[in-house]
Structures are given as structure tokens and as C-alpha cells.
Amino acid sequence: MKPQVKYSSAAIRDLDRVWMGVYEACHDFDTTARYLDGLLDKVEAKAAFPKSGSPLYYQNSFTGYYFVVFKAYMAFYRVEDDIMFVDRVLFGRSDYMRVLHLQAEDVEE
Numbered sequence: 001m002k003p004q005v006k007y008s009s010a011a012i013r014d015l016d017r018v019w020m021g022v023y024e025a026c027h028d029f030d031t032t033a034r035y036l037d038g039l040l041d042k043v044e045a046k047a048a049f050p051k052s053g054s055p056l057y058y059q060n061s062f063t064g065y066y067f068v069v070f071k072a073y074m075a076f077y078r079v080e081d082d083i084m085f086v087d088r089v090l091f092g093r094s095d096y097m098r099v100l101h102l103q104a105e106d107v108e109e
Contacts, residue, residue, distance in 0.1 A: 004047070011086045022036070074096060
């Protein structure tokens with residue numbers, strides 16, 4: 001049985017933003033389509049061995065997320081049974097730890 005890849009609604013919105021960003025940068029439909037296809041191919045290539053992605057650690061603990069990098073973007077996913085759940089696709093220079101809600105909340109004393 002082929003492992004499944006499922007995209008969250010947030011990841012789909014992220015992919016729409018990737019599309020718009022790439023298209024605005026190059027103004028070429030074919031280039032944008034190839035870029036997005038390359039990103040999706042890179043993510044889905046991990047489906048056969050999803051734990052071969054880079055594990056994401058925060059404060060020396062595994063967060064439960066793995067990620068793959070494609071050019072300027074990072075796709076963050078979780079693995080449950082034989083399903084790869086892609087939760088977010090974010091710009092690599094963004095504060096992805098905050099977006100993934102992995103940072104400890106600042107507590108004022």
C-alpha cells in the first residue's frame with residue numbers, strides 16, 4: 001500500500017501564497033507551475049520513507065515535525081501510521097517556530 005500524503009487547509013493556503021509569490025517574481029505561468037511541481041514532488045518523495053526528512057527540534061526535544069527544504073520554502077509534516085500530514089509550507093526565512101506554535105510563551109514576572 002502506497003503511503004498517503006494529506007495537506008492541511010493551512011498548507012493549501014500556504015501553497016497558494018507560494019504560487020502567488022513565485023508568479024509575482026517571474027511573471028511566467030510555466031516557470032511558476034514548474035516551481036510548484038518541484039516543491040510538491042520534493043514533499044511527496046518523502047512519502048515512502050517519511051521519517052527520512054529532517055526532524056525538527058526545539059529546546060533539545062523532537063517536536064513531532066519533520067521538514068523538507070525546496071529552494072526558499074520548507075514543508076513541515078507529521079507522521080501518523082502510514083500517513084504523512086503536511087501541516088504548513090513556509091518561507092524558509094520566516095519565523096516558522098512561531099508559526100508552528102512551538103516557542104514557549106513569554107511569561108512576564
